[in-house]
Amino acid sequence: HPPVASDQTASFVSPVFKKTVSDQAFVTLATNDVYCQGALVLGQSLRNQRLTRKLVVLITPHVSSLLRVVLSRVFDEVIEVNLIDSADYIHLAFLNRPELGVTLTKLHCWTLTRYSKCVFLDADTLVLSNIDELFERGEFSAAPDPGWPDCFNSGVFVFQPSLETHGLLLQHATDHGSFDGADQGLLNSFFSSWSTADIHKHLPFIYNLSSNTAYTYSPAFKQFGSSAKVVHFLGSRKPWNYKYNPQTGSLLEEGSELVTQHQASFLKVWWGIYHGSILPLYESIRDEQEHA
Ligand code: UDP
Ligand code: MN
Numbered sequence: 001h002p003p004v005a006s007d008q009t010a011s012f013v014s015p016v017f018k019k020t021v022s023d024q025a026f027v028t029l030a031t032n033d034v035y036c037q038g039a040l041v042l043g044q045s046l047r048n049q050r051l052t053r054k055l056v057v058l059i060t061p062h063v064s065s066l067l068r069v070v071l072s073r074v075f076d077e078v079i080e081v082n083l084i085d086s087a088d089y090i091h092l093a094f095l096n097r098p099e100l101g102v103t104l105t106k107l108h109c110w111t112l113t114r115y116s117k118c119v120f121l122d123a124d125t126l127v128l129s130n131i132d133e134l135f136e137r138g139e140f141s142a143a144p145d146p147g148w149p150d151c152f153n154s155g156v157f158v159f160q161p162s163l164e165t166h167g168l169l170l171q172h173a174t175d176h177g178s179f180d181g182a183d184q185g186l187l188n189s190f191f192s193s194w195s196t197a198d199i200h201k202h203l204p205f206i207y208n209l210s211s212n213t214a215y216t217y218s219p220a221f222k223q224f225g226s227s228a229k230v231v232h233f234l235g236s237r238k239p240w241n242y243k244y245n246p247q248t249g250s251l252l253e254e255g256s257e258l259v260t261q262h263q264a265s266f267l268k269v270w271w272g273i274y275h276g277s278i279l280p281l282y283e284s285i286r287d288e289q290e291h292a
Contacts, residue, residue, distance in 0.1 A: 025054040025115045036067045037240045038123035043074040044277045045127040081108040093170045103183040110166035122155035124233040140191040141201040143208035150195045154184040155232045156208040231266045244271040
């Protein structure tokens with residue numbers, strides 16, 4: 001157990017972390033009903049870890065009305081962002097570079113100016129323990145990308161909402177595009193001093209642990225993997241693409257070469273939350289609607 005002295009120091013330095021901080025938020029994004037499944041599990045995983053910040057999900061008009069109701073049971077705010085109807089400069093950015101659609105949607109998190117600081121998490125991430133300490137970091141903090149560590153991975157980042165920054169980001173998108181066609185390339189070229197300027201803005205890898213690459217340095221995974229706080233299911237196969245047997249708690253592809261043991265254990269946590277907390281929400285909403 002931790003020494004008493006360090007406990008006292010922690011509560012002396014940041015007593016505020018024990019209660020709700022209403023001007024800070026965890027933010028995610030889901031542009032369709034499929035990614036909403038990820039957002040729901042992510043939101044629930046944050047609630048399971050003594051949530052002290054607001055939970056916000058950005059959605060686009062494609063998200064169905066059923067999913068909006070389900071999302072509203074897990075998130076404090078479900079905010080629709082509409083690229084086409086928004087301010088003119090957004091419209092222009094979108095028309096000039098339609099391939100950046102989802103990317104520009106992610107950038108909308110900077111418009112959440114009712115919050116002083118936020119942590120963005122991709123809808124394909126899963127929180128395994130409380131991560132409130134991320135709010136002690138400044139903009140722009142992120143963890144290295146496993147594929148190119150001089151770039152950050154944009155699946156988890158700390159930012160400060162600001163209409164000015166939002167405008168500059170969109171301007172950057174129209175002027176320079178994105179070297180990978182997505183938000184990560186754009187954000188890396190915008191926050192280009194990340195790799196050299198301030199080590200405090202490098203989040204430890206345990207805040208954005210790629211589920212499918214961790215094993216490539218397996219002694220490190222053995223040493224540090226158990227401290228993982230946020231798992232990121234990056235790449236083309238997402239947790240909702242696997243099949244899960246709720247009776248046995250196992251994945252159908254377990255033991256195959258496609259799924260490593262580490263991956264399987266994280267996928268099982270994801271599916272456990274989905275079956276234990278999210279599917280029952282659908283059932284209770286259906287019951288309510290039948291009796292209405
Ligand atoms: N996203 C979305 N709809 C899409 C694709 C992406 O809402 O069709 C959002 C979602 O929050 C997702 C994030 O954008 O987690 C980044 O995409 P993804 O996680 O698929 O990229 P990867 O992390 O695999 O590079
Ligand atoms: Mn992702």
